[in-house]
Amino acid sequence: MSAEYLAAAVQLNSGEDKRACLRRATGLVEQAAEKGAQLVVLPELFNGLGRFSRLVSAAESIPGPTSDAMGQLAARLKITLLAGTIAEQSEAVGRAYNTSLLFGPDGQLIARYRKIHLFDVHLPGRVTVDESRWIQAGDAVTTAATPLGNFGLSICYDLRFPELYRRLADQQGEIFFVPSAFTRVTGRAHWEVLIRARAIENQAYVIGANQCGRHPPDLETYGNSLIVDPWGEILARAADDEAVILAKIDLQRLRQVRQQLPALNQRRLN
């Protein structure tokens, strides 16, 4: 297992033009790989972020076009690639899953995670979203053991539910992914605190790759993608434009934190 390597989060301003989204995402993943990243994380709905009705009608199967393209990209660049999320076709009429895909450096699909917690919120005059009208919730807590460490998968609104990250830690998770389209209003108030808290309480790396800017019809996302270490320190942070941020993952550092402050072994409640 590689004890030390570079990881990257890609921050995007995805809209409804899927080809343009894929082109920009591919370009930034290539940039990350050129800078030496062995692990690259894309944000939620990186291949298309807009009206839910469009997302659902453009949902893909897995394997399918976006999934194939991402597997090929990972293989070409010889990187591990967390392909943020895409809308995945579901059996339920008029609904899709919001699904995260993890590819290894050989291009094979290692893990698939369907968002468990859906974002239904009504902040009058600021944010109104009814994700559960359009998205089918998943129910499988998902980790993946790889040569780069044990990954724990989560998506955006999941971040508000500490019990998910406890389950990921129970399954030996060491590096948590949070591909997101966290809104500007809730992001400003909660994004950094919750990302850092998940890192601190589980003594894990957290890579939060967020969307930024405006998206149709009226969503504004927060940017500020973050890579945080197991002591809760911010290793890298994006501003509010499209960007690649990089930071060193050091699994020795993680083991040291877990040994010196053995909170994960001191849990007394389920």
Place this chain on the structure above:
Amino acid sequence: MSAEYLAAAVQLNSGEDKRACLRRATGLVEQAAEKGAQLVVLPELFNGLGRFSRLVSAAESIPGPTSDAMGQLAARLKITLLAGTIAEQSEAVGRAYNTSLLFGPDGQLIARYRKIHLFDVHLPGRVTVDESRWIQAGDAVTTAATPLGNFGLSICYDLRFPELYRRLADQQGEIFFVPSAFTRVTGRAHWEVLIRARAIENQAYVIGANQCGRHPPDLETYGNSLIVDPWGEILARAADDEAVILAKIDLQRLRQVRQQLPALNQRRLN
């Protein structure tokens, strides 16, 4: 139920002289009441913070001298008083409980909570504590329904365990107490983030009353007592000296946050 009232956190620099500690704590609680606080929260081990061997040998029964004094103080000032924690005699030889006491404005003991998670940490050259050698852990998750709201009790190191606060929220907790002696090193890295995360993810008020300064034989605590609202905003913060901080508790505000962003009803994992 009072929808709006003032709450206070008292920050102390307690040492091993119990009478001096009680005198200073009493003075600051009186100050808080004079400023209009109906709820006052003292820090962990407010009546004596020093060598564990001394804490244990000075442990008291409940009722007992400190407990009686605090009940009388609450009654005299007609306030609800969370008497931080004291060392409470236990059946186990050479050990005490680290116990938080809640008194109503009539001076009656409403709730007693014994610290569940004990602080055993070894940060070489910075912090070494073996609380579990001296303290007997409690095992009862404790809430109290009062005219000032539903309180959830916790102590210091408990803050690292989100599952405790989920239990408190399950028991209708709205205002969480975190009397603490959080060290300077771990406090700087984790105190504010964890206090705010518990508030945000449970949409609850959190009152963290901390110790500050140096304590025998070689402990340094972080101060920075905080009162945080259910949106995660910091309403009041102390510096690193003894102090009283005040903030408005508004249970309408809490209900509004829980309604607009109904994350507590959207939990899908235990």
